[in-house]
Amino acid sequence: MSPERLNERLRKTLSRGRVAETRPAGCPDIPLYLFDPAVLEGPLSHDEAQAVVAEPAYWSFCWASGQVLAQWILEHPDIVRGKVVLDFGTGSGVVAVAAALAGAARVIACDLDPAALDAAAANAELNGVVLEFFEDWNRRPEDIDLVTAADVLYDPENRPLLEVFRAAAPEVLLADSRVRNLGNDRYEKQAVIEARTWPDLNEFEEFNRVRIYRVKAGG
Template sequence: MNQQQLDHHLQKTLSRGRVAVTRPAGCPDIGLHLFDPAVLEGPLSHEEAQAVVGEPAYWSFCWASGQVLAQWILSNPHQVAGKRVLDFGSGSGVVAIAAAIAGAAEAIACDIDPAALDAAAANARLNGVSVTLCADWRQRSATVDLITAADVLYDPDNRPLLQAFRAAAPEVLLADSRLRDLGDDHYQRLAVIEGRTWPDLNEFEEFNQVRIYRVAGEMATAKK
């Protein structure tokens, strides 16, 4: 997967879209193919706006929580070293890439969007690491040691994922900027770190406060 093919994916949403290699401010050690805002020489047309809303290319942005979790992993490599890590809703792949750089035995980028998986693979190559691609959470490996997830709780219907993550692996690392209270006491808050989506979407300030959580899952508890 090369940059032209990623441009093709993006142009399904925005006809004049293209990606460019950039380093997000929140995790500058990782380069990514992301949306190039230089193409927006003027406001979006009605048709373009409808396309962006109807089928957003989430993978072409590095969201605040993804940056913060990726940088946290790079700063705390012992949390992933030697483990099989599955990154749920991987998008650009930034967290899976950080896990691979930090010494994970295997870093798995899991996303239902084929374009996101293409982006994760391209971004991994850009950073000199490899990630395993997973298109279906239900068909994941049964031997995952750690689940990571960032910015996946924006939809209230996704709340059951909190329990699903705990049941799926001995450990979970979660980053989120949308919910002040997860409503699940198993998740221990480790840090609150400021981050901004890259390229910057000028979101509300409250969405720039990213909370990192860790939990020892039900599988680990059951072994005690």
């Protein structure tokens, strides 16, 4: 998957958009193709701003929770080693790539957005790892050992995903910066780590504080 394919995807949202290889500060060992802020030499036009709001290219940024979860996996490889891992809402694919680098037996990147799957494929190739890709969560394999997810609870209507994940696999590893209290005792807080979206979107400071949660097998 070439970066030019990602540029084509990005230009559907932002006509002057392009990606560039970069290393997010929160997980510097994983290079990624992400939005190149150098193209924004001036403010967005009205039409550009409307396009970005209507069809945001989430996959072209590495969000704080994704960076933190990816780095956590690299520092705790025993969590994924030898396991079948499904990364839900994979976006840029950073968490899926980290799981593969850390020794997972099989890593599945799942995202509704075909452009995100293209990004995950390009970033997997950039890091020399192999991923599988699924657009439909409901058609996922049945032998999943671990579900990973980062920043998927931004909408209150997504809260039921907590139990959906638990039903899908014996273990869950979740990172979130939007919800202070999950309201689910099965999810044990592992750490709170500071990070910023890359490239930086100057979000509220509260969204730079990432909480990692884990549901262990039998929990």
